[in-house]
Amino acid sequence: MNNSNLIQANYFLLELQKLEKISAELKVDYCIYCKSYNIIKHGKYKHLHRYKCKNCKRTFIPTTGTTIHYLNKRTKFLEYYSIVSKFGKLTIKELREKLGICSQTAFDWRHKLFTTYSHEFRLVEGMIYLKNIEKNFSQKGRKFKAYNRNLKKNAGKTNLISYGDNNFIYSKTVKIGNYDKQDLDRVLKKSFNHNVQIIYSGNENFRKFIEGNLIKKAFCLDDKSFFGNEVKKIYYDIKTLELNKTISLKFRGVATKYLQLYSNFFSSFLSAKTNYELTKLINNNLVWFKFVQMEKIYEKLLRRVSKIDEQFVHIKRYWKNEDRFTEFRFESLIGY
Ligand SMILES: [Zn+2]
Numbered sequence: 037m038n039n040s041n042l043i044q045a046n047y048f049l050l051e052l053q054k055l056e057k058i059s060a061e062l063k064v065d066y067c068i069y070c071k072s073y074n075i076i077k078h079g080k081y082k083h084l085h086r087y088k089c090k091n092c093k094r095t096f097i098p099t100t101g102t103t104i105h106y107l108n109k110r111t112k113f114l115e116y117y118s119i120v121s122k123f124g125k126l127t128i129k130e131l132r133e134k135l136g137i138c139s140q141t142a143f144d145w146r147h148k149l150f151t152t153y154s155h156e157f158r159l160v161e162g163m164i165y166l167k168n169i170e171k172n173f174s175q176k177g178r179k180f181k182a183y184n185r186n187l188k189k190n191a192g193k194t195n196l197i198s199y200g201d202n203n204f205i206y207s208k209t210v211k212i213g214n215y216d217k218q219d220l221d222r223v224l225k226k227s228f229n230h231n232v233q234i235i236y237s238g239n240e241n242f243r244k245f246i247e248g249n250l251i252k253k254a255f256c257l258d259d260k261s262f263f264g265n266e267v268k269k270i271y272y273d274i275k276t277l278e279l280n281k282t283i284s285l286k287f288r289g290v291a292t293k294y295l296q297l298y299s300n301f302f303s304s305f306l307s308a309k310t311n312y313e314l315t316k317l318i319n320n321n322l323v324w325f326k327f328v329q330m331e332k333i334y335e336k337l338l339r340r341v342s343k344i345d346e347q348f349v350h351i352k353r354y355w356k357n358e359d360r361f362t363e364f365r366f367e368s369l370i371g372y
Pocket of ligand 1: 067068069071072089091093094
C-alpha cells in the first residue's frame with residue numbers, strides 16, 4: 037500500500053467510527069418490522085442497543101434493514117460511496133480494481149447504494165416538465181431458465197416517465213408495453229398538486245392525465261398556441277437535455293429489472309442530490325428489504341402492472357431473514 041492509499045484508508049476508518057457513533061445515537065421508537073410501539077431494550081449487539089418487540093417478538097438493532105445491514109468491508113463501502121456521490125457510477129471493472137472486491141460484491145454494492153438513493157422523495161412544485169422515456173426490454177444477467185425467450189419477443193418497450201421542477205428530477209417506471217391514463221394516475225398522482233404548471237410534448241396520455249386531474253396550467257410544446265412561449269420551451273429543453281444524454285449514455289444495456297434503481301440514482305445525480313452524508317446510510321430501514329426483494333418487485337412489474345402472463349423463473353439467492361418484512365406492500369414499490 038502506498039502512502040496516499042494509506043492516508044485514504046485511515047480517513048475512511050475514521051469515517052466508519054463516526055458512522056458507528058451516530059448509529060448508536062439513533063432513536064428507536066417502534067418496531068421496524070410491525071411498527072408496534074411496544075418495544076423494550078434487550079441487551080446489546082456490539083456497540084448498539086438491541087431491542088425486542090413485545091408484539092411480534094422479533095429483535096432488532098437501530099440499523100437493521102438500512103444500507104449497512106449485513107454489510108461487510110464497511111470502510112471500503114464508505115470509500116465507494118464517497119466516489120460515487122462525487123463522480124457518478126463506476127463500472128464493475130473500476131469497482132473491482134479500485135476497491136479490490138469481487139464482481140458479485142461490486143454488483144451488490146452498486147444496487148444497495150442505488151436503493152439508498154430511492155428515498156428522497158418530495159412533491160415537485162411550480163413549473164414542471166413531463167417527459168416519456170422508452171427503453172428496450174432487457175433480460176441482461178438472466179441465464180438458463182430465468183431467461184424467457186417469449187418475453188424477449190413479445191414484451192413491448194419499457195416506459196418511464198420523467199418529471200421535475202427547478203430542484204428535482206424524478207423518473208418512474210410506468211409499465212412494460214403501452215400505458216394509459218390510469219397508469220399515469222398510479223405513478224404520478226402523489227407527485228404534485230393541481231396548481232402546478234406543466235410543460236410537456238405531444239403525448240395523448242399526458243393530456244388526459246392533465247384534464248382528468250384538473251390541472252389548469254398545462255402547455256403542450258406541439259400546440260400552435262404554444263408559439264411565443266419561448267421561456268417555457270427553453271426551460272423544457274434545458275431540463276430534458278441532460279436527461280436525454282444521461283439516458284442514452286448511462287442506461288445502455290441496463291436490465292429492465294434494475295431500470296428503476298438506475299433511474300433513481302441518475303435522477304438524484306442530475307439533481308445534485310447525491311452528496312456524501314453518513315446519515316443517509318442509516319436513516320431508512322427498508323433499503324435492505326428492497327435490495328433483497330428486487331426479483332419479486334420485478335415479477336410484480338411484469339405480472340401485476342404490465343399484465344404479462346408469461347412463465348417467470350426466479351433467480352434465487354438466499355438471504356438471511358429476507359421474508360421478515362411481510363407487511364410491506366409490493367405494489368408501492370413499482371416505480372418507487
Ligand atoms: Zn414488531
